[in-house]
Amino acid sequence: MLAGIDYFIVIAYIIGMLLLGLYFKKFVSSSEDYFLGGKSLPFWAIGMSIVVSDIGALDFVGVSGQAYRYGISVGNFDWVGSVPAMLLAAFIFIPYFWRGGMYTIPEYLGRRYNQKVRTIASVTWILFFALDLGVLFWASAVLLNVLMGWPIWISIVATAGVVGLYTYFGGITAVIMTDVVQFIIMFIGGFALVFLSLYEVGGWDNMVDKIATMGPEYRNHFDIIQPQDTKSPFPWTGILFGLTFVMANAYMIGNQSIVQRCLTAKNEWHAKASMIFGSALKMFIPILVLFPGLMAVVVHPGLADGDQALPMMIKSIMPPGLVGLMFAAFFAGLMSSVDSLLNSTATLFTKDIYEPFIKKGADDKHYLKVGQITTLVLLLIGVATSPISSDFPGIYVAIQTFMSYFQGPLFAILLLGIFWKRTTEWGGLSALVIGIGFAIYLNVFKEQFFTIEDPFLYISWWSFLLGFIINVVVSLLTKKHTEEQLKGLVFSSKILVENKKL
Amino acid sequence: MFNFDWLSGVSQETAKMIFLSLYALIGILVLILPTEYVYQGIAKEDRHWWNNLKLWSIAVLCILASIYNHF
Numbered sequence: 397m398l399a400g401i402d403y404f405i406v407i408a409y410i411i412g413m414l415l416l417g418l419y420f421k422k423f424v425s426s427s428e429d430y431f432l433g434g435k436s437l438p439f440w441a442i443g444m445s446i447v448v449s450d451i452g453a454l455d456f457v458g459v460s461g462q463a464y465r466y467g468i469s470v471g472n473f474d475w476v477g478s479v480p481a482m483l484l485a486a487f488i489f490i491p492y493f494w495r496g497g498m499y500t501i502p503e504y505l506g507r508r509y510n511q512k513v514r515t516i517a518s519v520t521w522i523l524f525f526a527l528d529l530g531v532l533f534w535a536s537a538v539l540l541n542v543l544m545g546w547p548i549w550i551s552i553v554a555t556a557g558v559v560g561l562y563t564y565f566g567g568i569t570a571v572i573m574t575d576v577v578q579f580i581i582m583f584i585g586g587f588a589l590v591f592l593s594l595y596e597v598g599g600w601d602n603m604v605d606k607i608a609t610m611g612p613e614y615r616n617h618f619d620i621i622q623p624q625d626t627k628s629p630f631p632w633t634g635i636l637f638g639l640t641f642v643m644a645n646a647y648m649i650g651n652q653s654i655v656q657r658c659l660t661a662k663n664e665w666h667a668k669a670s671m672i673f674g675s676a677l678k679m680f681i682p683i684l685v686l687f688p689g690l691m692a693v694v695v696h697p698g699l700a701d702g703d704q705a706l707p708m709m710i711k712s713i714m715p716p717g718l719v720g721l722m723f724a725a726f727f728a729g730l731m732s733s734v735d736s737l738l739n740s741t742a743t744l745f746t747k748d749i750y751e752p753f754i755k756k757g758a759d760d761k762h763y764l765k766v767g768q769i770t771t772l773v774l775l776l777i778g779v780a781t782s783p784i785s786s787d788f789p790g791i792y793v794a795i796q797t798f799m800s801y802f803q804g805p806l807f808a809i810l811l812l813g814i815f816w817k818r819t820t821e822w823g824g825l826s827a828l829v830i831g832i833g834f835a836i837y838l839n840v841f842k843e844q845f846f847t848i849e850d851p852f853l854y855i856s857w858w859s860f861l862l863g864f865i866i867n868v869v870v871s872l873l874t875k876k877h878t879e880e881q882l883k884g885l886v887f888s889s890k891i892l893v894e895n896k897k898l
Numbered sequence: 899m900f901n902f903d904w905l906s907g908v909s910q911e912t913a914k915m916i917f918l919s920l921y922a923l924i925g926i927l928v929l930i931l932p933t934e935y936v937y938q939g940i941a942k943e944d945r946h947w948w949n950n951l952k953l954w955s956i957a958v959l960c961i962l963a964s965i966y967n968h969f
Contacts, residue, residue, distance in 0.1 A: 468969055476917060479962050480924055483955055487931060491938070620969035621913045624906050632913040633902035640920070665939030665949070672954045679961055838900075845900045854900060 402720025406544065409581065409724040410558055413574050413731065417562020420570040427763040430567035431499055431743045433660035437572055442657045442666070443673030445575035447681065448582060449653060449736040451729060456586075456685050460709075461702035463689030467617030469630045470689075471682035472639060475620075478678045481644035486671035488887065489649045490658045492814065494667040496884060498659065499747045501652050501810075508813040508885045509824035511752065516828055517806065518748035521652055524799050525741040529734065529778030536730045537782065552782055559731050560775040563738045564768055568660055571735040578728035579677075585718075585725030586684030592713045593691040606694045614693070629850040638853025642860040646803035650810055653740040734778075742770040800852050801839060804860030805831025812867050817886050823871030831863030914966060921963045928955045 424430050462470045498504055502521070506514030533552050540551035562570045597603040607614050616622060621632045648654055648671070661667035692705035695712065699705060710722055746767045755762070808831060809824045838845060838855045846854055908916075929952060936951040947953065 471965075475962055475965060476920075479958055480920070483924060483928065483958075486951070486955075487928070487936075618969060619910060620966060621910045621917065623910055624902055624908065624913075631902075632908075632910070632917075633905050636913075636916065636920075637902070663939035665937065665951070667939075668936070668951055669949075669954070672951055672958065676954070676958050676961075679958070679965070847901050851900075854902075858900060 399716035399719070401717045402723065403544070405717065405720035406724055406727070409727065410554075413577065414558045414562060416577060417558075417566050417570040417574045420562070420566035420573060423569050424565070424567050424764070426760050427746070427767060428760075429569070430764050430767050431656070431739075431747070433567070433569040433572065435660060436662050437569065437660045437666070439661065439666040439669035439673050441572050441576050442661060442670035443677060444579040445572040445657050445732075446654055446670065446674040447677045448575045448579040448728070448732045449657070450678075451582070451681055451685065456726060456729060457703050457706050459682075459685040460689030460692070460706035461704070463686040464692050464699065464702040464705040466622075466628045466630060467614070468620050468682075468686065468690065469616075469622045469628065469635075471620060471686050472630060472635045474678050474681040476635065477639045477644045478648065479675045480640060481648040482671045482675035482678070484645060485648045485655075485658075486668045486675075489810075489814065490655070490667050490671060491664055492885075492887075493655060494659055494661065494664055499656070500744055501650055501655055502744065502748045504885070505809065505813065505824070506748070508819075508882075509809065510821035513809065513821065513824045513828060514748055516825075518744050520802055522741055522744050522749070524802075525653075525737045525744075526774060526777055527781070529737050529741075529774060530781030530784055532730055532734050532737070533778050533782040534784075536727065536734070540727075552779055555730070555734070556775050556779050559734045559738070560771070563735045564771045564775075567767070568656065568739050568743075571732075571739050572657060572660065574735065575732045578732045581721070581728045582725040583680070583684070585722040588718050589710065589714065589722060590683060590687050592718075593688050593695070593709055596713050597691045597694045603691055603694050607690070610693070610697065617690070617693070625847075627847075627849055629848055629853065631848060634848070634851075634853030634857075638855075638857040642804050642807055642856045643800060643853065645811075646807035646856075646860075650803065650806045652744055653736040656740055656743060738771050738774055738778075741774055742767045745770045797839070797852055800856055801835035801859060802832055804835060804856040804858075805863035808860050808863035808867055812864065812871075813885070814887050816868075816871075817882055818871055818876055819867060820871040820874045820876055822874040823867040823869075826870045827863040827867035830866050831859045834862050835859035917966050918963055921959050921966075925956055925959045928952055928959075 423434065426434070428434055459470055459473075493501075493504060496504070496507075500518065502514040502518035505517050533555055536555040537548045537551035540546045540554065541548050544551075546554070562574060594600060594603075597606070604618060607617055616626070621635075622628055622630050624631050624633050658667045658670050661670055688709045689702070689705045692699070692709050696705065696708045699708065710719060714722055746763055750766050750770075751758075751763065805828050809819075809827050812819045812827075813824060835855050835858075838851075838858060842851055842855070845851070848854070931952065933950070933952070937945045937949070940949060
């Protein structure tokens with residue numbers, strides 16, 4: 397439980413976030429303001445927002461737990477699993493989306509392939525985001541219940557009320573600017589924990605020496621590159637093919653909640669810079685989430701559940717005041733994930749489903765209202781579905797794992813769509829459907845195909861490869877698009893050299 | 899095949915070199931981007947070395963490479 401000063405910090409944080417978020421209500425007068433922040437935001441705010449949205453409280457606990465079990469190789473996800481993909485996004489994909497005035501990634505897929513591809517991609521994201529919302533609300537409620545002693549339902553309504561209010565009124569500008577504060581709080585809380593943990597274990601070198609003497613299972617704990625035959629989920633082959641080549645790119649280029657932030661930039665330079673700045677900040681994330689897990693190996697050896705590593709470290713080494721700050725950092729991670737999901741899902745629904753299928757050609761105020769009402773409806777769905785998490789504790793992992801299977805085929809059609817003129821609508825559609833089906837098949841029969849513990853990296857690679865091949869073959873067999881249809885949608889070196897407008 | 903058994907003979911050191919080479923390749927690709935392109939969006943009179951996104955990218959890649967070199 398928290399001490400008095402911790403309560404004060406947490407409550408001040410929650411009220412501060414609400415007031416800050418509501419302040420941005422005055423900047424919203426059109427759907428572009430609501431979904432793209434009026435294309436007025438600076439790179440530093442967007443970069444911080446990308447990073448803080450990507451790392452939630454559940455990741456704090458989960459990554460520390462994996463670091464406790466598998467060592468420093470978990471850091472690959474934020475290092476090689478982010479930086480190259482963010483540079484590719486910054487210099488190739490984001491300028492296309494930004495210049496094209498797009499709101500969503502499925503919107504690009506719709507223009508490049510057809511409406512079916514756009515709808516499949518959009519509906520898939522909407523379903524996953526909506527399910528994730530319930531899980532995140534439940535996680536927030538459990539945190540508030542354990543540390544503040546608030547009943548679960550009051551905790552859920554409090555979280556939904558605070559995040560929902562500022563997202564409803566302030567749109568993505570409120571989401572990004574509250575993310576900036578949440579980023580700062582997360583970094584202060586995280587680094588405080590790292591420094592205190594380092595002091596506790598007697599410094600980095602001392603920790604490395606101690607872990608080295610703890611037995612053969614810790615032999616590779618400080619090897620970032622794991623051998624191909626490791627039993628951990630992170631062999632270097634999976635990190636290179638599955639993570640670096642597929643999942644990282646799919647996430648940074650194909651994830652609506654990431655890309656939408658870059659589209660709010662005030663100009664093309666800020667859009668590119670936001671990704672590169674974000675990639676620099678991303679390199680600090682393993683220090684915050686991975687190091688405490690490593691240090692817990694020394695401070696709390698022999699934990700049966702690695703996910704207990706971080707809570708145990710907080711409980712055993714953080715003084716009053718800093719516990720409250722750490723809790724605020726956790727809550728910041730959760731809030732930033734929830735507000736991102738709310739705004740991105742509202743954008744996907746309004747632009748990809750409502751506008752083309754339900755009411756075309758309405759005035760802008762109408763779509764602004766639809767976006768706000770969708771936010772409200774999603775909030776209610778999230779609150780109503782949150783108890784599912786208590787009945788099915790593995791649901792968060794299940795959702796994340798299934799989402800990862802969608803990433804390979806999605807990246808295959810994005811990559812070919814932007815780099816190969818010959819790709820056709822039927823190529824894209826068949827690659828998406830067959831690729832997702834293949835990923836599900838490999839997952840169902842994973843024991844027959846794979847030797848490592850959790851082969852999600854391999855599955856994403858093979859489903860990407862099949863999606864890529866299917867796209868090429870079917871495209872060559874079907875009628876190609878005309879030059880007019882492809883205008884501004886396919887990469888051309890002229891865009892780099894002559895800076896042609898799309 | 900699905901488990902990349904055909905790469906089982908590659909040592910961890912060689913694998914590390916593959917990652918470092920990848921960063922070097924990305925760095926080269928960034929360097930050959932036209933300077934005009936990386937400044938796009940900034941008025942000509944406001945272009946300085948500190949808002950050259952090539953330099954930002956190279957700095958990030960150098961830090962990344964040093965992490966992989968160390969561990």
